[in-house]
Amino acid sequence: MDFQLSEEQRALQGGTRELLAGRFGRERLRAAVGDPAPDRALWRELGAAGFFALRLPEADGGVGLGLPEAVLVLEEAGRALLPGPLVACQLLAGVVDGVASGERIVGLCEAAREPVLWEHPAGCDELILLEGDGDATGDGAEGARGRTAGACRSTPDRVACAPFASVDPLTPLARVLDLPRTDPVAVDVARLRREAALLTAAQQLGSAVRTVETAVGHAREREQFGAPIGSFQAVKQLCAQMLVRAEMARSAVYAASVTERALDIAGAKLLADEAAVRNARDCLQVHGGMGFTWEADVHLHLKRAWLHAERWGTAGEAEELLAAGLLD
Numbered sequence: 001m002d003f004q005l006s007e008e009q010r011a012l013q014g015g016t017r018e019l020l021a022g023r024f025g026r027e028r029l030r031a032a033v034g035d036p037a038p039d040r041a042l043w044r045e046l047g048a049a050g051f052f053a054l055r056l057p058e059a060d061g062g063v064g065l066g067l068p069e070a071v072l073v074l075e076e077a078g079r080a081l082l083p084g085p086l087v088a089c090q091l092l093a094g095v096v097d098g099v100a101s102g103e104r105i106v107g108l109c110e111a112a113r114e115p116v117l118w119e120h121p122a123g124c125d126e127l128i129l130l131e132g133d134g135d136a137t138g139d140g141a142e143g144a145r146g147r148t149a150g151a152c153r154s155t156p157d158r159v160a161c162a163p164f165a166s167v168d169p170l171t172p173l174a175r176v177l178d179l180p181r182t183d184p185v186a187v188d189v190a191r192l193r194r195e196a197a198l199l200t201a202a203q204q205l206g207s208a209v210r211t212v213e214t215a216v217g218h219a220r221e222r223e224q225f226g227a228p229i230g231s232f233q234a235v236k237q238l239c240a241q242m243l244v245r246a247e248m249a250r251s252a253v254y255a256a257s258v259t260e261r262a263l264d265i266a267g268a269k270l271l272a273d274e275a276a277v278r279n280a281r282d283c284l285q286v287h288g289g290m291g292f293t294w295e296a297d298v299h300l301h302l303k304r305a306w307l308h309a310e311r312w313g314t315a316g317e318a319e320e321l322l323a324a325g326l327l328d
Helices: 005-022 026-034 040-048 067-080 086-091 188-219 232-261 262-292 298-309 315-327
Strands: 105-110 115-121 124-132 151-156 158-163 173-178
Touching: 005 040, 005 067, 040 086, 067 086, 067 188, 067 232, 086 105, 086 188, 105 115, 105 188, 124 188, 151 188, 188 232, 188 298, 232 262, 262 298, 262 315
Parallel strands: 105 124
Antiparallel strands: 115 173, 124 151, 158 173
């Protein structure tokens, strides 16, 4: 089996990167730190480009692609640190009207976790709450059958929530205090959770790759003792380790997008989280003192990586799942 990207997939990846570079460059990124609400104009442009309808059948107005292509798109979004409930809109484009076109923005959260957190509450038109124990451990829809699992939807004016301190300045959070459970949504909860974990891992991968590029670029330009710091063995080793982590995560994430197995996704999320967090920390180390300043972008990658590492499966949960799989 050939796991190399096809020409069409490379074109999709390159086109997404070009779109985000033109519409969400560094100036817009820094502006979003002070105003992280999703840019509605950009959201509609992404919708028009098929960003959210990527996996919908062409007969339903979608692009008709699959999970591997969605991973490539979310990887580029993670690389650009694009804010907003991207995973939710990608997964619910065929469930909530207007999401596929970018006209509406939907949030997604889990009732099984405490506290129940809602990302970008002020920028969402609807909230989908996943309930029950249809978790990511099952392969296929059978993972949720015979269990109490489901989802309900609500609009912001019906949700009682309170601001919750977020480590990521680009991702406002609110704690859901109460949500009316009167509007059920027909979704496969187990599958939705697995795919949310994989797409979050794809964002982590994009961030990990970006911090490698940032660290290497800085090491080439920054000079000490009359030589680029990239010529020093200690810095070379840091950058090499960053590259290894990113490529290991890439292989795992891409493979999981093809197999769609729960264990593969758990392993991919574990590796991608580690790559994103540790690469951001090493990138900060390569930058030295200036890496700790607010003006540097490195801290934004680190804070986003910390946040995503706690979403849709933590390292501890992934390790337990993988251990159980080995025992079986």
